[in-house]
Amino acid sequence: MLTSADFDTLLLTFKVASISTALMMVLGTPLAWWLARTSSAWKGIINAVVALPLVLPPTVLGFYLLVMMGPAGVIGEFTNWLGIGTLPFTFAGLVVASVLYSIPFVVQPLQAAFATIGELPLEAAATLRASPLDTFFSVVMPLAKPGFLTAIILGFTHTVGEFGVVLMVGGNIPDKTRVVSVQIYNHVEAMDYSDAHWLAGVLLVFSFTVLLTLYTVLKTQPTAHQLK
Amino acid sequence: MLPNRFFRPLIVAWLILLAPASWAATTLVAVAANFTKPMTEIAAEFEKSTGHSAKLSFGSTGKFVSQMENGGPFEVLLAADETGPQKLLQDGLAVPGSEFIYALGKLVLWSATPGTVDDQGKILSVGGFKHLALADPKLAPYGAAAVEVLKKMGLKEKLQPLIVQGENIAQTYQFISTANAELGFVALSQVIDINSGKIGSGSGWIIPNSDYTPIRQGAVLLKKGVENPAAQALLDYLKSAPALAIIKKYGYDLSK
Numbered sequence: 001m002l003t004s005a006d007f008d009t010l011l012l013t014f015k016v017a018s019i020s021t022a023l024m025m026v027l028g029t030p031l032a033w034w035l036a037r038t039s040s041a042w043k044g045i046i047n048a049v050v051a052l053p054l055v056l057p058p059t060v061l062g063f064y065l066l067v068m069m070g071p072a073g074v075i076g077e078f079t080n081w082l083g084i085g086t087l088p089f090t091f092a093g094l095v096v097a098s099v100l101y102s103i104p105f106v107v108q109p110l111q112a113a114f115a116t117i118g119e120l121p122l123e124a125a126a127t128l129r130a131s132p133l134d135t136f137f138s139v140v141m142p143l144a145k146p147g148f149l150t151a152i153i154l155g156f157t158h159t160v161g162e163f164g165v166v167l168m169v170g171g172n173i174p175d176k177t178r179v180v181s182v183q184i185y186n187h188v189e190a191m192d193y194s195d196a197h198w199l200a201g202v203l204l205v206f207s208f209t210v211l212l213t214l215y216t217v218l219k220t221q222p223t224a225h226q227l228k
Numbered sequence: 229m230l231p232n233r234f235f236r237p238l239i240v241a242w243l244i245l246l247a248p249a250s251w252a253a254t255t256l257v258a259v260a261a262n263f264t265k266p267m268t269e270i271a272a273e274f275e276k277s278t279g280h281s282a283k284l285s286f287g288s289t290g291k292f293v294s295q296m297e298n299g300g301p302f303e304v305l306l307a308a309d310e311t312g313p314q315k316l317l318q319d320g321l322a323v324p325g326s327e328f329i330y331a332l333g334k335l336v337l338w339s340a341t342p343g344t345v346d347d348q349g350k351i352l353s354v355g356g357f358k359h360l361a362l363a364d365p366k367l368a369p370y371g372a373a374a375v376e377v378l379k380k381m382g383l384k385e386k387l388q389p390l391i392v393q394g395e396n397i398a399q400t401y402q403f404i405s406t407a408n409a410e411l412g413f414v415a416l417s418q419v420i421d422i423n424s425g426k427i428g429s430g431s432g433w434i435i436p437n438s439d440y441t442p443i444r445q446g447a448v449l450l451k452k453g454v455e456n457p458a459a460q461a462l463l464d465y466l467k468s469a470p471a472l473a474i475i476k477k478y479g480y481d482l483s484k
Contacts, residue, residue: 070406088408089359089392171392171403172364185395189290190366191297191315 032110058164113147260308303453333443361412374413416479
């Protein structure tokens with residue numbers, strides 16, 4: 001059965017994933033909107049940077065973060081200057097790492113959804129004197145709903161499944177950085193296979209259920225294309 | 229589809245490239261992370277003197293045992309403790325009688341910053357640091373030894389909130405060398421300067437042997453390696469004078 005320590009890691013994992021997802025939506029939405037509509041020369045570079053975590057091994061990201069967020073690193077010096085200390089081994093550090101690691105899973109579906117909407121609905125809204133902000137909330141968001149749904153779910157589940165980066169910057173501290181994937185790994189290494197099975201099973205069922213729900217809901221959602 | 233006249237020479241060329249690998253015997257060795265440096269050197273000498281070669285995988289003993297229990301490919305295990313080899317012997321995955329202690333590990337309290345750690349480890353009671361790194365005591369013998377030292381000093385409870393755990397001793401070293409943890413417990417082999425025999429950089433305290441249960445690092449021949457002459461040859465070489473000299477040079481004690 002799951003031990004109370006296992007429950008703690010599950011709870012912590014969902015906490016990290018929820019906060020990270022909220023942050024990624026706040027940062028990712030304007031970024032995706034800009035990427036979908038700009039013709040700036042920067043578009044290619046920013047697109048590539050956003051997609052980097054998809055192709056880089058988590059160890060690369062984890063290693064850079066450990067060095068850069070450390071007291072001798074650029075980020076570490078900055079956070080020390082701010083008076084909040086260095087980020088590795090802290091909950092905040094884990095959130096920062098998760099946001100960097102999972103952001104392509106939020107930006108890319110949003111960007112695709114925004115791009116599909118096209119100019120027509122925006123122009124129609126403009127002729128009705130809707131402000132750009134009003135247009136975004138009353139026209140773009142409803143049309144891009146499947147994109148938002150996909151972004152939230154993929155961002156969240158990908159953070160839940162994060163392992164390599166956390167292992168490298170987390171330090172395995174109970175209730176602060178010991179997330180469920182690290183706990184499973186430790187169970188396996190300590191040869192506690194039955195504990196590992198329970199926790200792995202919980203995660204498998206959770207992930208499958210969430211994804212199944214997502215794809216079922218998406219199927220019933222009209223796409224922006226069909227609306228046009 | 230690619231035409232045959234293009235494909236066939238390609239396969240032949242590939243086979244020719246692969247062939248030399250099958251002439252010399254090569255053995256696949258699982259090596260505890262703390263023994264990374266000496267083993268790299270020993271493997272090079274082993275190749276020079278026997279003609280066989282050794283491919284080394286570094287990691288935590290627990291992981292290697294799990295991998296072997298699930299059909300892992302290793303032929304020799306150089307563990308960080310005695311229990312790893314014992315476990316594999318009980319599982320019937322290792323060759324009985326082939327096990328021996330190849331090194332006694334030394335624990336060091338180390339900081340990447342000079343002057344941080346005094347030569348008696350007083351800093352542990354004085355404090356003034358935010359993170360103390362050690363290897364996961366459940367998985368790594370050096371972590372278990374570190375906890376033992378803290379308990380003996382009566383500081384375990386007090387320092388518990390400051391402890392950050394590496395998955396193995398190499399990761400623990402990473403935390404300290406990047407200064408994310410101001411100090412922590414690592415293996416002497418990781419921080420020793422092999423020319424002077426002293427701690428190479430930063431500052432450290434070589435903890436007296438009497439403060440922790442000896443870290444008896446066991447080697448064993450795995451059943452997968454029975455047929456491979458290179459596997460047994462490597463274990464024999466580990467007991468030879470040149471190998472023992474390298475082990476000693478990295479700060480390990482030798483088993484009597």
